[in-house]
Amino acid sequence: MILGILKEPSPETRVSLHPEAVKALNAAGNKILIEKGAGEASFLSDEHFSEAGAELRSRAEVLKDAEMIFQINPLSSADHPQLGKGKILFGVYQPLVEKELMHTLAKTGVTLFSMDSIPRITRAQSMDVLSSMSTVSGYKAVLLAAAQLPRFFPMLMTAAGTIAPAKVLVIGAGVAGLQAIATAKRLGAVVEAFDTRPSVKEQVESLGGKFVEVPGAVEDKAAGGYAVEQSEEYKQKQSEMLEKSIVKSDVVITTALIPGKKAPVLITKPMLQKMKAGAVVVDLAAANGGNCEGAVNKETVIVEGVTIIGNSSLPATMPEDASKMYSKNVQNLLKLLLKEDQINLNFDDDIVKGTCITHDGNIVYEPLLK
Incomplete structure (x- = not known):
């Protein structure tokens, strides 16, 4: 050929x-x-x-x-x-x-x-471009956040006093999310992670993250490892639970995507208003509308004092x-x-x-x- x-x-x-x-x-x-x-x-x-x-x-x-x-x-x-x-x-x-x-x-x-x-089946794992590129995105997202954050990631004990570690929340524990968790932990942050699929809890915890669980999620094994659309009742509970973690976080990495649909908005402007000044959101779903309200694909913007990095093309970096x-x-x-x-x-x-x-x-x- x-x-x-x-x-x-x-x-x-x-x-x-x-x-x-x-x-x-x-x-x-x-x-x-x-x-x-x-x-x-x-x-x-x-x-x-x-x-x-x-x-x-x-x-x-x-x-x-x-x-x-x-x-x-x-x-x-x-x-x-x-x-x-x-x-x-x-x-x-x-x-x-x-x-x-x-x-x-x-x-x-x-x-x-x-x-x-590429179907997400065992035989096709070595051909799975989305997983490969998500590995790059999850890793680089944390590095971008660390560069923008006006605080240290690890806890530091110095002659000038003790610096508390940064708090990182990863939304979506797919390949990108898991790589983000691992990278943030290596940099010394305290990491929490949320996903609508309870089955990923063990993977999150194996990387040193704390799993934020919202009971009642629907999980479809036929979805090939992707999240699926949830009920309005669940979305309300999810929003309330997530807000508690979002407002106390220094960094939020969002990776939530549903194939063929607009990315779900998980971080609203009222939530951004409650976040710490100088906090950073890296929205890896920006090209599909974004998980964070106010995110602009391929741009870094500041909304309510929070830096939002909208970038779905991190593999190219x-x-x-x-x-x-x-x-x-x-x-x-x-x-x-x-x-x-x-x-x-x-x-x-x-x-x-x-x-x-x-x-x-x-x-x-x-x-x-x-």
């Missing part, structure tokens, strides 16, 4: 395939084309890719000649005329949000694999390792899809069926069809 790696649009700094993956795919008999400068923002030069066996080409040449095309962010409309039946596209497309784009791509005849739709992790996920998916250098689209396989969005001119992704 001929694989093509495209340069990401600014301000994205990651690259979809790392030289390590290129070397392995090339050794397996695949031809790799890469747009010139595709890895520069990830501190990976063209020479790194050339040494791994990739051929440097222009963007137009990659789009024209490659059978498989890799770009993390969705291709621009200017690239669409280069697509067509037989082309296979990989990226992060948010099919349940970008529905119109899915119909547009289906009309081109392209086969689209959206890496954010650590491009070298984030690219390596994303690339490994893609490489593992290709092990399933490529058999003796030929594409093998087995739609009876849960991973193929769950990740493929468009094929042969049609939308084939069941959640979108429903």
Whole structure:
């Protein structure tokens, strides 16, 4: 197969395939084309890719000649005329949000694999891009908060007196939340965590966090590890319980998302008014509307004396390792899809069926069809 790696649009700094993956795919008999400068923002030069066996080409040449095309962010409309039946596209497309784009791509005849739709099953863990990138986000969110907070994270005993440790609340104990808990604990903070799924309590406590439990949550095992919509009665109890933890916290990290829906607002302006002056909120759900009222995606704002960092793109702030992790996920998916250098689209396989969005001119992704 001929694989093509495209340069990401600014301000994205990651690259979809790392030289390590290129070397392995090339050794397996695949031809790799890469747009010139595709890895520069990830501190990976063209020479790194050339040494791994990739051929440097222009963007137009990659789009024209490659059978498989890799770009993390969705291709621009200017690239669409280069697509067509037989082309296979990989990226992060948010099919349940970008529905119109899915119909547009289906009309081109392209086969689209959206890496954010990898099923959350045991077999697919090594391909799970959302988990990999959430690991980066959870880690970096705490570092951003620590840089903005006008107080220390750890307890310090000095000649000038004892400094109490910072209090950190993590809302959402998925991959990002658990990494945030672990990082905040390593920095010496006192950590609490909340999640609507009681099953994650043990994981939170194993990392040294205290679990804030609100009885009565509905948990759906079929949701693939994600939170699900809760009743209005539960939401009211949740809000009251959360407010007690929020107002006493120095830092709040929010990660709560429900697939295909607007992020639930968990921190209201009245809560912000009661928080400590100088407190910091890092809203990792900002791109989906935000968990914190007043959060603005890709911006840092101050509301009621609280610094709110709205950033859903933290993996791009650590491009070298984030690219390596994303690339490994893609490489593992290709092990399933490529058999003796030929594409093998087995739609009876849960991973193929769950990740493929468009094929042969049609939308084939069941959640979108429903």
